[in-house]
Amino acid sequence: MNSGSQPLAIGIDIGGTNTVFGVVDHRGNILYRGAISSRQHSDVADYVTELHAALQPAIKEAGGIGAIKGIGVGAPNGNYYTGSIEYAPNLLWKGIVPLADLISEKFGIPAALTNDANAAAVGEMTYGAARGMKDFIVITLGTGVGSGIVINGQVVYGHDGFAGELGHTIIIPGGRKHYSTGAEGSLETYASATGLRFTTLELLEKDPARPSLLRDYKPEEIDSRLVYDCAIKGDELAQEVYRFTGGLLGKALANFVMFSSPEAIILFGGLCKAGDLIMLPAKEQMEAHLLPIYQNKVKVLFSELRESDAAILGASALVWELK
The missing domain is CATH 3.30.420.40 (ATPase, nucleotide binding domain)
Structure with a gap:
């Protein structure tokens, strides 16, 4: 071998x-x-x-x-x-x-x-989209939201080894309660596959008369893959879920950019399969919430590594x- x-x-x-x-x-x-x-x-x-x-x-x-x-x-x-x-x-x-x-x-x-x-x-x-970069952040969008921060070519570990839990930063004070940590309004409760499902269920319940392909399914059958399938078919409610999720992610990314001024933010994980549905609102809201000195300087990329x-x-x- x-x-x-x-x-x-x-x-x-x-x-x-x-x-x-x-x-x-x-x-x-x-x-x-x-x-x-x-x-x-x-x-x-x-x-x-x-x-x-x-x-x-x-x-x-x-x-x-x-x-x-x-x-x-x-x-x-x-x-x-x-x-x-x-x-x-x-x-x-x-x-x-x-x-x-x-x-x-x-x-x-x-x-x-x-x-x-x-x-x-x-x-x-070492192998992927950040080859040659010394300052970047990886955000993993899966069941939860993980992150790895690299500054000056070094992973940021903090004094105790646990730095960089960006998924647990508060993006909506007093917002949705995290099922495990109990924190209210953390990024993970919104921008994960789990969070996207909760947002979908909330929108369906908030306006019961609003038509949606998602109403053909029981709540327990709804997951991020189904929401994506419906969004691609033109379902307005499913598309709104992605606009909301991507928009919140973008606001969080703006905070992260102003913290470390990375060359790029690299998104990885299951939610990235949604492509532009999540990327476009994320980029738009990130740029809208950045100070002018940071605008249009930070690339937002999908990972090049196969999941x-x-x-x-x-x-x-x-x-x-x-x-």
Whole structure:
């Protein structure tokens, strides 16, 4: 599998349900990929043992562990400084889990860990739309809203490793209550796939006489994909959902631009499949809320990484930073 002398990296992305992994070369080619369940073992040591076993065929094919420079891990609540997952609500392992150390010990090579959104930022800088950039922000628009901030070529981690939770900044004071944090009006409650669904249900309820294709479905059947399908068919209410969601995102992006003056903001995740439906109102509202010194200077781009590859690539990119 490793035809050249260049070392390879292992990228591991831990999700609440599944863990995906791959062996990656310097150019961002995934040479081998696989997956295991994240929910099979309540003891993290058993999980690491299964992960080690699942990766053995790939390591053997790569030419043995000596051909691998290291392992990068993206995980919820991953702390780059400590290499630990700290109090992740959606994982079976509670408290502080020193995962990078456990993995490094098991595999016998260095390991680094960060949260999934910061891994996405490193991946974009190494393999994707941010190649050559030193100042940019990645915003992940999925079930939640994550972010990775890069300033002067460095990911911003803060003093404790947890900087950059832009999804939890308040965009509408006293607004919609977050199901998990309890915060009122955070960006994540509006600009995520979950938030878009809530906005749709609110609009349907607010004006019961207003016609919409979405009225043909039960509330539990409505998700962001269905709203997109209806919007593409010309449904006015569905299109309004995207105008509202994109507009709020744009206002938030204006705040982020005035904080770090990035060269670009790169959007990634499931909501990006809506294309111009979300991009046009986001750009319009971002520019409208910027001071003149920032206007028309910041690119808003969609990620160039395939969604199925991005998590592995982002995690693997941490390896090239290892000493």
